[in-house]
Amino acid sequence: MITNTELEYKGDLYPTxxxxxxxxxxxxxxxxxxxVILKVTVLRDSLIRFRFTTKGYFSNDFSYAIDKSHSHGYNFLEVSEVEDYYQIKTSKVQCRIQKIDMRLSIFDLEDHLILEDELGFHWEESYEYGGNIVKMSKSSKDGECFYGLGDKATQLNLKGKRLENFATDQYAFQKDQEPLYKVVPFYIGLHNKKTYGIFFDNTFRTYFDFCHERRNVSSYWAEGGEMNYYFIYGPQMQDVVTTFTDLTGKPELPPLWALGYHQCKWSYYPESNLKEVAxxxxxxxxxxxxxxLDIDYMEGFRCFTWNKEYFPDPKRMVAELAEDGFKxxxxxxxxxxxxxxxxxxxEALEKDYFCKRADGPYMKGKVWPGECNFPDYTNPAVREWWAGLFKELVSDIGVKGVWNDMNEPAVMEVPNKTFPMDVRHDYDGNPCSHRKAHNIYGTQMARATYHGVKRFAYPKRPFVITRSAYAGAQRYSSSWTGDNVASWEHLWVANIQVQRMSISGMGFTGSDIGGFAEQPSGELYARWIQLGVFHPFCRTHSSGDHGNQEPWAFDEEVIDITxxxxxxxxxxxxxxxxxxxxxxxxxxxMLKPLVYYDQEDIQTHYRNDEFIFGNQILVCPILxxxxxxxxxxxxxxxxxNYWTNQEVKGGKEIWVDTKFDQIPLFVKSGSIIPKYPIQQYVGELEFDELTLDxxxxxxxxKSVVYEDAQDGYDYKKGRYSFLSFQIIGKEKELIIQVHKxxxxxxxxxKYKINFIGLPFKVKNIEIDNEKILFDKRTFENGNYLIIDKEFTELHIIGE
Known part of the structure; x- marks a missing residue:
């Protein structure tokens, strides 16, 4: 038994x-x-916030991560005192706080332990900076698994790992390298088929240790700020993920074209080169x-300018590309x-909008244009100014989206790759140093960019993508996993990173298909395309140093596969x-790792490769x-099996044969999968039928299909179509009911309905209780039916 005195002697202090x-x-x-003061706030019956302070009072409560419109309100709250502890009880959980040392434990209503403190909250005086290093350690049980933390380049299950959160420009990062571009200090614990989540909302450099240093202890700590965390109870992983995503916010619908295929390179110039690619x-x-368009479209890499030698008339060029369907x-x-x-x-100089060092001068750093100053996006006035700068690009020239890069923030030719830690930030009226603001700098830049693009794209929807992000950035921006490498290992990493981002609240994510650094073989590029089309954000991007990475840079077979x-x-x-x-x-x-899909099946707990795309398509890349x-x-x-239509019973590992132009794809039985005809770009074709597989x-x-005008905001006024299909399959009949x-x-x-796996020959077909005539031979050859979309029940009756 370690006493408080012994622990204090080691330098750490504990609540008494x-x-x-x-x-x-x-x-x-x-x-x-x-x-020490502990403030416990019940936000929902399954969502509890814990704030600790060692000063005897709390600082101003401010967070960039929390969405102000998140759901809150509880059904039941009871506080009671017994001999050794205080108890806070909701309709989902009970939290016990020990009187002797403030350590806490959380149980479900049946008294099953969900999570308990090991040493609990403790801290170390950091005299160098005048604050505390705040720490938390929790007991971990044998067999407990851990997931989350954003786009970490390691296996999905984080058990045994120690990870660092400090947004860093990690060009050509390696598997298991730490830290990376994004900071999402949120993880999911799974034990005894029950899950919980922890969101440590602290923007300083943070660390997480999942039984790496000590076998049965998980811990997290920060180099400053508050011990401020949210506990989320499942018991299902989907409950944890949806609560966290709601807490940190959700994006607007993107325009449908943003879900199409995107092509990028460093760099397409001059105009003739871009036109050739198109x-x-x-x-x-x-x-x-x-x-x-990467940085070379600018005049000397100056933001919001155009190189008139490469792009003499950007407005004309953007309009001509748009005529051919390119945004x-x-x-x-x-x-x-x-x-x-x-x-x-x-203008920024006149308005005093740049970040300053502690002793007064503007922070200066080298990036692509040479010596630069950097706007303080944590200042609302700077964000408003920045948003206004997009008028010419978006309103006048017609650019449809903006890509924020280098916003970790990255700085060249300095050992730490970023700002000095003494740089000052406004932090929305909570002045602080870069130690606190570093991890949210990129998110606040993306936020200002989003508001600008949205303002000038209106009545269309904005599209923004950012490299660096903190939890909650999904409200403003999509993201990608940064400067990866054209290697098979990175194909494996990309698959896991996007799954992990999806369960960490940031769904609209993809990787640079084919790898940014170095050059992929045709085979690697083809395999990456086969994975990348099942990521929410789908873009080929390369550094261009080793040649081209358009699909036609490879042979005919790769072009055909692409x-x-x-x-x-x-x-x-x-x-x-x-x-x-x-x-x-x-x-x-949007993507669900197998453990999310079925946490009760222990076989899913360590699976990395397979994932569910949406709710009904199982994808497994060839790696x-x-x-x-x-x-x-x-x-x-x-x-x-999507390619053969053969049915397979799950709950087991199997061998799947594929060809070079296939990867294992499976569709859940009972699914109705909607399909459009192939278009060269969104909105190219008018079509009179929707295919339903x-x-x-x-x-x-049950299956659902959501549609609207594909852009604009009419959907917020109820102008959308939401179809709920239910199928009921019996030995000799199939019923499809639809509600709109x-x-x-x-x-x-019309609907063209393809029937897959019908176990009987069709004798009769009824639509809304009326028998219809149909050609049995045609139906048996093609297994499809074309019917008017205005039906409520389709009844297929077997012989």
Whole structure:
């Protein structure tokens, strides 16, 4: 038994005994005799916030991560005192706080332990900075698993790992390298088939240790700030993830084109080069919706300028690309070149908008334009000014999206790759040093960019993408996983990173397909495309140092595979759009690791490769060269092989044969998968029928399809179409019922229904209780039916 005295002797300090408490509405305050205060706030029955202070008072409560509109309100709250502890009880959990040392434990209502403190809260005086290093350690049980923390380049289950959160420009990062570009200090614990979540909302450099240093202890700590964390109870992982996503916020619907295929390179210039790329996509019939301009489109890398030698008339060029279905996305970095002739620099200087060092001068750092100053995006006035700068790009020239890069913030030629830690920030009226503001700098830049693009794109929807992000950045921006490498290992890493981002609240994420650094082989590029089309954000991007990385840089077979899989993504756009709708409406992640899908099956706890795309499609990429098949785990239930339509019973690992132009894809039985015809870009075609692939199941299954005008804000006024399909499969019949909500009338009038896996020959077909005539021979040959969309029940009766 370690005593408090011994621990203090080691340099760490601990709360002593509780001497008083008070209950105020949704919060309970506990005071110790060494001036520690714990504030416990019940936000929802399954969401409890814990704040500790060692000063005897709390600083101003401010967070960039928490969405002010998040759901809160509880059904039941009772505070009671027994001999050794205080108890706070809700309708989901009970929290016990020990009187002797403030250590706490959380139980469900059946008294099953969910989470308990090991040493609990402790701290170390940091005289160098005048604050505390705040620490928390929890007991971990044998078999406990850990997930989350954003885009870490390591296996999905974090058990045994020690990780660091400090937004860093990690060019060509390696597997297991720490830290990376994003900071999401949120993890999910799973033990005894029950899950909980911890969100440590602290923007200083933070660390997490999942039983790495000590076998049965998980811990997290920060180099400053408060011990301030949210506990989320499941017991299902989906409950934890949706609560966290709701707490930190959800994005708006993107325009549908943003879910298409994007092409990028460092850099497409001059204009003729960009036009050639555009023409080649259309010639080869590989669908594409967006082309990106990297830093070379600017005049000397100055933000909000154009190099008139490369792009003499940007407005004309952007309009001509738009006529052919291409949207133009441009990069904007935070570094503003120090140049007295440069209007943006002059204006920021006059208004005193740049970050300053502690002793007064503007912080100066080298990035692409040379010596730069950097706007303080934590100042609301600076964000408002920055938003206004997008008028010319978006309103006048017609750019459709903006890409924020280098916003960790990255600085060249300095050992720490970023600002000095003494740089000062406004932090929305809570002045602080860069130690506190570093991890949210990129998010606040993305926020200012989003408000600018949204203002000037209106009545269309904005599209923004950021490299650096803190929890909550998903409210403003999509993201990608940064400067990866053209290697098979990085293909494995990309698959896990995007799954992890999805369950960490940031769904709209992808990787640089093919790898940014170095050059992929044709085989690696093809395998990456086959994975990338199943990521919410789908973009090829490369450094261009080793040649080109457009699909036609490889042989005919790779071109054909790229066309096939990108075309499949475009067919699945209504399915993908529906996934996005469920993400923004219900906080359901768009990609689901197998452990999220079925946490009660212990076989899923260590699976990395397979994931569920949406709710009904199982994807397993091929991650090794020269592979025409692989072993994979099929989760419980019945699944159809997408390529062969053969049904497989899950709950086991199987070998799946594939070809070079395939990866293992399975569709859950009972699913109805909506498909559009293949288009070269979103909105190219008017079409009169929606394809529905119906996969037979014995029993019931529900599917949904969300559609709207694909851009604009009419959907917020009820102008959307939300179809709920239910299928009921029996031995010799299949019933499809449909219920429609919303005021949007789609431009198609018919459904083409493909029936897959029907176990009987069809004798009769009834629509809304009326028998219809149909050609049995045609039906048996094609297994499809074309019917008017205005039906409520379709009844297929077998012989």
């Amino acid at each position: 005994k509780i001497v008083s408490f008070e209950h105020e509405v949704d919060s309970v305050f506990f005071h110790t005799d060494n001036s 023409a080649k996509f259309r010639e080869l019939k590989i669908p594409c919706d967006a082309l990106y 133009t996305v441009v990069i904007i970095d935070p570094g503003i070149k120090i140049d007295k002739e440069y209007s943006i620099y002059k 066309r096939k899989f990108v075309s499949l993504r475009y067919q699945l756009l209504p399915y993908l759009y529906t996934m996005f709708w469920q993400y923004i409406e219900e906080a359901i992640p 090794e060269p020269n592979s025409l098949g692989r072993r994979m785990y099929i989760p419980r239930g019945h699944w159809y 119906v996969y037979y199941k014995s029993g019931k299954e 909500e919303g005021k949007y009338d789609t431009n198609y009038s």
